[in-house]
Amino acid sequence: MSQPLHAIQQVLDFIVEIEKLKDVHRKTRPVGLERFENSAEHSWHVCLSALMLHPYADKPVNIDRVIKMLLIHDLGEIDAGDTIIYASETPENKQAEEQGVKRLLALLPSSVAEGYLALWQEFEAGDSDDARFARAIDRVPPLLHNLNGDGHSWRKHDVSKEMVLRVNSRIGEGVPALWQLLQRQLDQAEQDGLLRSEQSRSHE
Amino acid sequence: MSQPLHAIQQVLDFIVEIEKLKDVHRKTRPVGLERFENSAEHSWHVCLSALMLHPYADKPVNIDRVIKMLLIHDLGEIDAGDTIIYASETPENKQAEEQGVKRLLALLPSSVAEGYLALWQEFEAGDSDDARFARAIDRVPPLLHNLNGDGHSWRKHDVSKEMVLRVNSRIGEGVPALWQLLQRQLDQAEQDGLLRSEQSRSHE
Numbered sequence A, B: 001m002s003q004p005l006h007a008i009q010q011v012l013d014f015i016v017e018i019e020k021l022k023d024v025h026r027k028t029r030p031v032g033l034e035r036f037e038n039s040a041e042h043s044w045h046v047c048l049s050a051l052m053l054h055p056y057a058d059k060p061v062n063i064d065r066v067i068k069m070l071l072i073h074d075l076g077e078i079d080a081g082d083t084i085i086y087a088s089e090t091p092e093n094k095q096a097e098e099q100g101v102k103r104l105l106a107l108l109p110s111s112v113a114e115g116y117l118a119l120w121q122e123f124e125a126g127d128s129d130d131a132r133f134a135r136a137i138d139r140v141p142p143l144l145h146n147l148n149g150d151g152h153s154w155r156k157h158d159v160s161k162e163m164v165l166r167v168n169s170r171i172g173e174g175v176p177a178l179w180q181l182l183q184r185q186l187d188q189a190e191q192d193g194l195l196r197s198e199q200s201r202s203h204e
């Protein structure tokens, strides 16, 4: 096989391999559906969310970089699996994800793979404006799933409003006005009984 | 509600509404899975496919525009439904899709929605280099599903190699070397009996 065809075959192998992300299941359900979301459709959803929300970012972001970051941000789950968001993000799991991303990128011709590991690491570190925004947006759809889906995963995992505020405060670092809006809706959700308040919990 | 919060709420409504694409089912199955693919996870998959294949495009493309095009290219299916690829793309269906895209974009603040209808139309028209490449890539994953999945949808719909060549020839317009490679694999698939040849069909 000629060199370009060989390189393209490597990309096709990558395309087939990453398809496994369609079989990694998350903890929330898309609004209106009775099944859990998978990480591939989630990745599409956060990309479009970022595209439409970036005018409201706290700091100017390079939306094209952000979208690439979000397209690949969950690839590590293919080997490491998805983890529950209210469990701490362990170093072991992060390491397993990074190994997984490296394995997938190694399927590609090196000229094509170039830069994506660094982009994935930048997302994970969350230190740049682009990464901070991307990580803020990544948290939005699961909140919307609960807010518009009767608090399904909140109630299932006995989550309090304080836990949601803690885990999702990074939304405020990326898009303050969005966080302000969502906090109001969380107050309402608590009043509606979709979320348990810490207080009512400790008195049980 | 203040003006910015009102605008952000409009974007959130859009984000929840487009989630319905996760419930639009396609005609092929992801490799290794026993269920049909949905158009949301497909959209993610074609975006990453385009990202990794664009170095092999026939004409230079603006990959950032291509990715945005592919993120939104199937949104019309939410109202119109997915159509079988081997049925002709009727003007009625295309019109229903365009109406659907307009309905969704109308949920957004106009400053945010700006440009996306034109981008969707550009994809549909397929006349620009970016659109030609995007449309080529859109055809790749279903071929890979069949090539790596025992020709499942080909056999189910009694598809011949000639039909596959006809319907997918646009891959050659966007990425000639990729089409060259895939044609070889289609020859092999025909030999392996995953695809019917026209000849054997007409003699039945």
Ligand SMILES: [Ca+2]
Residues within 6 Å of the ligand: B073, B074, B138
């Ligand atoms: Ca498509």
